[in-house]
Amino acid sequence: MESIELTANDGVRxxxxxxxxxxxxxxxxxxxxxxxxKQDFYFPFAAYLAEHGMAAITFDYRGMGRSVPAAFRRSLRGFKADLFDWAERDYNAALHAAKAWHPDVPLLVIGHSLGGQLPGLVPDNHLIDGILTVAAGSGYWRENAPQLKRIVWFIWYFAVPVYTRLFGYFPGKKVKKVGDLPKGVIHQWSQWCRNPHYVVDAHGAPLRDGYDRIRVPLLAMSFTDDEMMSRLGIDKMHDCYRNAQVERRYIKPSDVDARRIGHFGFFRPQFKATLWQQAVDWLEQRAQTKLHSQAGRHGMA
Known part of the structure; x- marks a missing residue:
């Protein structure tokens, strides 16, 4: 495990x-x-990937985790960032860093929730050879899981506007919701979650061109007891990847001898022999297929 810095195309570290x-x-x-x-949440799984022969990179978006500048560690008031920055600059920088580190092997993405929603907004998503999404679905509030839908309207229509006006950012730690978020991020996410198209521009028009560019295999792993994402929301999100070869796995806790998985449970080490192994098997298969395809093209040349 090695701590490094990425530099986004606007100079942000x-x-x-x-x-x-x-x-x-x-x-x-x-x-x-x-x-x-924060990226630390994914460290055990990233280490597991390395144990199985795959290099892995985790990172914190700007304004999150260890990517919060020292001047903003007490408060994110005045910190400038939105979801387009996270996708077009930060996510994109991570792809380029991965490609520079290992230029001769397939580049794969494992996107948890938002991480599986953003690839269509990443400018250089042509670098990606395969995507595995985990608990990734549309955040449109009317399509959330029932237990979340009962309360989330309050967040988008009351808590977000009130708290961001008071604090200058969303004080998630104080209100025990999602964590502290820059004002631009929470405002844009709130707009998305109130729109049936979810990923939209400032005028509410759906953004789909970047998703159409993605033509690689995609495995969507979702869980029937997800407390945030419904099957409808998961399906609608993956319908955006209409040119990808999408495989959808709807997994019940009983399928892996568990009482609970939920929105975050996939990344618990208790699932090494089950969910993690499923993921590694798919990633290895995708990597081998890509490498064989490359070798075939070079042979023909």
Whole structure:
């Protein structure tokens, strides 16, 4: 495990961590975070990938985790960032860092929640050879899981406007919701979550061109007891990837001898032999297929 810095195309520095396998990497994997989640949450899984021969990179978006500048560590008031910055600059920087680190192996993405929603907004998503999404669905509030839908309207229509006006950012730690978020991020996310198209521009028009560019295999792993995402929301999000080869797995806790998985449970080490192994099997298969395809093209040349 090695702490590094990424530099986005606007000069912003981001905290990141690399996990190197003991031998030659068979693939390099980028793990973008879910909303309000720090990269440390993914360290056990990233280490597991390295144990299975894959290099991995985790990172914190600007204004999150260790990517919060010293001047803003007490308060995010005045910190400038939105979801387009996270996708177009930070996520994009992570892809380029991964490609520079291991240029000759497939580049794969494992996107948890928001991390699986943003690839269509990443300018250089052509670098990606395969995507595995975990608990990624539309955040449109009317399509949230029932237990969340009962309260989330209050967040978008009351808590967000009131608290951001008072604090200058969303004080998630204080209100025990998603964590502290820059004002631009929470305002844009609130707009998305109130729109049935979810990923939209400032005028509410759906953004789909970047998703149409993605033509690689995509495995969507979702969980029937997800307290945030409904199956409808998961399906609608992955319908955006209409040119990708999408495989959808709807997993019940009983399928993996568990009482609970939920929105965050996939990344618990208790699932090493089940969910983690499923993910690694798919990633290895995708990497081998890509490498064989490349070797075939070089042979023909």
């Amino acid at each position: 981001l905290a990141a961590t690399r996990f190197a396998p003991s031998g030659k990497a068979t693939a390099v994997v980028v793990l973008p975070c879910a909303m309000g989640v």
